[in-house]
């Protein structure tokens with residue numbers, strides 16, 4: 001359990017704060033949000049007041065300047081109630097950090113105060129209809145025209161599209177594949193910016209997903225994050241942290257399903273005894289707990305490496321994301337099996353976690369891309 005990990009008092013404090021927030025504001029409503037596809041913006045604002053919108057943004061920019069382990073603790077705690085909500089907070093934190101870490105003083109002053117409090121909410125726009133895993137093949141163009149860039153193209157699978165206020169978009173400003181990409185902030189309401197119809201999904205219903213469409217969308221050149229051509233590296237650096245957070249969301253969801261399974265196994269009677277007394281149940285629970293702790297240990301180690309900016313941080317982040325999301329889905333699947341027919345019903349929370357966690361092996365880099373990152377680094381001369 002997390003409690004046995006050697007956390008500092010400050011880390012326990014933020015973990016406890018996130019757990020209380022989740023118990024009060026997220027868990028009681030998560031099933032309804034899933035059912036009604038509700039995007040809980042009011043809950044974001046309350047999370048922002050606690051500093052959860054800018055967990056690893058510097059104090060100079062108004063953030064709470066904690067490390068990636070603290071961020072993982074918050075994501076994990078929130079995902080215990082609703083993985084989709086927690087994952088959305090993760091994306092917002094990634095966007096705020098990218099602006100803080102790479103943005104000019106002017107764009108930090110302009111955009112970070114709202115992002116930090118979650119008065120304004122940010123989206124991350126990398127994927128396109130024709131470029132998913134091969135992100136550097138993106139085509140959305142940004143042509144320089146005077147003091148502006150003029151954007152044309154479409155971004156795909158964008159969380160919060162149409163609802164959120166700021167879109168950090170990776171766009172093509174040059175010919176060279178990854179070095180011809182820049183990052184730019186586009187504000188909602190900019191002429192030429194529109195959104196596709198909401199995607200109909202298996203899960204993650206509390207987080208809307210749609211296309212972001214640019215048609216001669218004129219954006220001030222001052223909105224560039226970093227320098228021209230730096231966008232791909234900024235996008236990848238953001239994902240080093242984002243992938244940890246998604247892994248942490250899987251840990252939180254899996255922990256909830258393990259706890260629900262233990263409770264159910266003690267209560268459910270079959271063949272004259274609680275199913276918890278059967279060796280099959282005990283072995284299943286034992287494996288679920290072991291797989292969860294193994295993934296958690298690797299993820300916390302990876303978080304420490306990203307905080308320390310260690311040379312192997314990207315590899316560890318990829319390994320941790322892969323293990324936590326795969327173990328997470330497998331734990332939830334076993335929880336569903338242990339619940340029998342009831343696990344398949346919406347009367348129990350398991351099926352929602354099963355649907356929500358499934359996408360974590362796909363987004364913020366498929367687990368095949370995670371293996372590619374690890375394999376490349378291991379075999380590099």
Ligand SMILES: CCCCCCCC(=O)SCCNC(=O)CCNC(=O)[C@H](O)C(C)(C)COP(=O)(O)OP(=O)(O)OC[C@H]1O[C@@H](n2cnc3c(N)ncnc32)[C@H](O)[C@@H]1OP(=O)(O)O
Pocket residue numbers: 126127132133134135136156157178179201204209232233234236237239240314359362363364365366369372373
């Ligand atoms: C409900 C919704 C369902 C679907 C949701 C989908 C949501 C999303 O879309 S989230 C976005 C997910 N997309 C991804 O994760 C993209 C996956 N792909 C990748 O990560 C990369 O393209 C990857 C790893 C395959 C590498 O690509 P590749 O084109 O070979 O680039 P590569 O040569 O490694 O690197 C190019 C440059 O970036 C730099 N770079 C690479 N990784 C990093 C990093 N982690 N940090 C900093 N710089 C980096 C490299 O050093 C290199 O720099 P330089 O040009 O100076 O040498």
